[in-house]
Amino acid sequence: MKALDDIDRKLIALLQDNARLSTVALAKAVGLSRSTVQERLQRLENAGVIAQYTVRLGSGGDPLQAWLLLRYADGFSCDDVMPSLARLPQVQQAFSVAGEIDLVVLVCADTPGQLADLREAIAMLKGVDDVTTLTVLRTTLDRR
Known part of the structure; x- marks a missing residue:
């Protein structure tokens, strides 16, 4: 191209x-x-530059979003953890990354309580050693 x-x-x-x-x-x-x-x-x-045309919901019902930074337990990898994460509908995106963090996961929840429950559920998944939560306060730019 x-x-x-x-x-x-x-x-x-x-x-x-x-x-x-x-x-x-x-x-x-x-x-x-x-x-x-x-x-x-x-x-x-x-060429795959435009992958799809989609709808982005407005602020009328913005869900609570958070980035979860996951570290795998010793001996585990993305292939071990992703099947369990993929079954959770609140998981919107997941990125395997290099560095101290192994996986960056974008999640959505309706309330802070639901976010806390989701975070705990993910922290308990087999192969997950540690989860750090970064709650999104405001979206300042979104070009997706």
Whole structure:
């Protein structure tokens, strides 16, 4: 795939702000024809740059979010812990990382009590040695 240019980046930014923008509106915003924008979007999709179009919920019912920093117990790995984490619907994302922390997990809960219960449940999973909780106070930028 050819490198992204400024127009590709602008299309991506527009879609990140509002994935429901029509091709006509996108074309007008970047100064190209509708068909050219359709071809660019198709190229970005085929290359995996755009993986999906989705809905991001507004602040009307923001859940409580937290990043859990997990360390594995001796002899355990991501392959041992992830199947149990994947069964928990509150687990939104998980990232295997290098360094003192082994796994960074984004979780959502409706209340602080539910977050505490979820954290305890994850801390008790086989293969988890330690959990540090970083509660999200405010989202200041989200380009997902």
